[in-house]
Amino acid sequence: MSDYVVRQITDAESRETFDLLVRSLHGNPPSDERWAKVGGSWTADGRTGAFHDGEAIGIASSFATTLTVPGGSTVPMAAVDGVGVRADWTRRGVLTAMMDRQLHDFVRRGHVVAALHASEALIYGRYGYGVATRMATLQIKKPAPLRESVDLPGRVRLLTTDDAIATIPSLYQRIDTHRPGLIARPELWWPIAFDWHLHPDGGNHRVAVHTGPNGDDGFAVFHVVPQNSYLDPERGAALEVHELHAATPEALAGLWRFLLSVDLIEVVHARNRPVDDPVGLLLVDPRRAHTTGVDDELWLRLIDVQAALAARTYGSPEPVVLEVNDRMLPDNRGRYRVSSNGVERTDDEADLQLDVDTLAMLYLGAWQAAPLALSGRITGASAETLARVDALFQTGTQPWTGTHF
Numbered sequence: 001m002s003d004y005v006v007r008q009i010t011d012a013e014s015r016e017t018f019d020l021l022v023r024s025l026h027g028n029p030p031s032d033e034r035w036a037k038v039g040g041s042w043t044a045d046g047r048t049g050a051f052h053d054g055e056a057i058g059i060a061s062s063f064a065t066t067l068t069v070p071g072g073s074t075v076p077m078a079a080v081d082g083v084g085v086r087a088d089w090t091r092r093g094v095l096t097a098m099m100d101r102q103l104h105d106f107v108r109r110g111h112v113v114a115a116l117h118a119s120e121a122l123i124y125g126r127y128g129y130g131v132a133t134r135m136a137t138l139q140i141k142k143p144a145p146l147r148e149s150v151d152l153p154g155r156v157r158l159l160t161t162d163d164a165i166a167t168i169p170s171l172y173q174r175i176d177t178h179r180p181g182l183i184a185r186p187e188l189w190w191p192i193a194f195d196w197h198l199h200p201d202g203g204n205h206r207v208a209v210h211t212g213p214n215g216d217d218g219f220a221v222f223h224v225v226p227q228n229s230y231l232d233p234e235r236g237a238a239l240e241v242h243e244l245h246a247a248t249p250e251a252l253a254g255l256w257r258f259l260l261s262v263d264l265i266e267v268v269h270a271r272n273r274p275v276d277d278p279v280g281l282l283l284v285d286p287r288r289a290h291t292t293g294v295d296d297e298l299w300l301r302l303i304d305v306q307a308a309l310a311a312r313t314y315g316s317p318e319p320v321v322l323e324v325n326d327r328m329l330p331d332n333r334g335r336y337r338v339s340s341n342g343v344e345r346t347d348d349e350a351d352l353q354l355d356v357d358t359l360a361m362l363y364l365g366a367w368q369a370a371p372l373a374l375s376g377r378i379t380g381a382s383a384e385t386l387a388r389v390d391a392l393f394q395t396g397t398q399p400w401t402g403t404h405f
Contacts, residue, residue: 024084236266
């Protein structure tokens with residue numbers, strides 16, 4: 001018998017568990033003033049806690065949203081927005097117990113997938129999560145003018161804090177590029193993850209909106225960080241791009257032009273960008289733009305493998321029979337025939353074997369099959385089979401999420 005219990009939290013335990021999460025990530029719990037602004041977004045629904053003698057020792061939090069999959073359809077998704085165990089209770093099975101209960105709760109709620117951003121890369125693979133999207137960190141040194149041939153039919157305006165809070169949620173909803181990996185942002189996401197950053201205590205970010213021929217079609221959130229010092233008083237500041245979303249290539253180019261034209265800036269940094277962001281190609285001198293890193297972004301977990309596979313589209317080679325293993329959700333175990341016509345369970349001989357975390361890596365099209373086989377994540381497949389897997393699962397656009405939670 002363990003000396004703790006794992007269960008859904010109550011509304012009365014919301015602040016206690018939020019404070020626990022923040023402390024487990026080495027942050028400072030919110031003041032009463034901040035809690036009054038963000039507490040409404042931290043409700044008990046979807047949140048699993050571990051308790052010892054009535055005191056919270058762990059939390060695994062989530063909220064409901066949707067994920068865009070290849071082909072443009074969406075599936076119900078649980079966004080795991082916070083997992084933490086109190087420091088004096090780590091290495092005692094608390095995390096595994098919470099994750100097990102949470103996954104089965106996702107099944108009960110009808111989520112097809114779950115996803116998270118991992119604070120440590122070694123934790124979540126054992127629970128069936130795999131890296132499904134990646135993000136690039138960009139650095140652009142000024143001056144960085146755009147090529148004269150870049151078509152820029154729109155304009156950019158800055159919003160006040162109040163206007164940004166009122167305007168951006170509906171604008172984000174209208175920016176639908178059908179890129180695999182994008183998620184919907186429910187109402188409870190905005191106070192914690194957006195509104196707070198616009199206030200001085202949250203970073204004092206600014207918001208710029210691009211307007212094209214058909215109205216507002218993109219926005220950027222950014223803030224400026226001074227770099228000058230006593231020894232280097234004339235050094236220009238750094239402009240940090242917190243997020244950038246655009247419905248069209250013209251809106252994307254227009255927002256980049258604006259960000260790269262802000263005065264008294266030496267360098268522009270953008271951490272969470274798609275790996276295929278074209279900013280370097282827009283510049284007169286492409287060498288002014290550097291990709292300084294590529295990191296994991298969204299970790300995906302298939303909760304209902306058959307429903308997830310059936311929701312997306314595929315290429316048109318011969319079918320492939322996948323044998324999937326899932327240690328924590330055994331109903332997912334079995335063989336699936338995947339073809340351009342869809343997905344079905346089968347008893348036919350498998351063309352390859354893989355765990356559910358590896359299937360999540362293939363699912364949005366971010367990875368090719370051969371490197372996954374080389375690393376031992378895919379077994380039993382010939383080179384010809386791996387090529388068929390790529391032809392089925394690869395997409396024309398790199399997946400990207402662009403939303404932190």
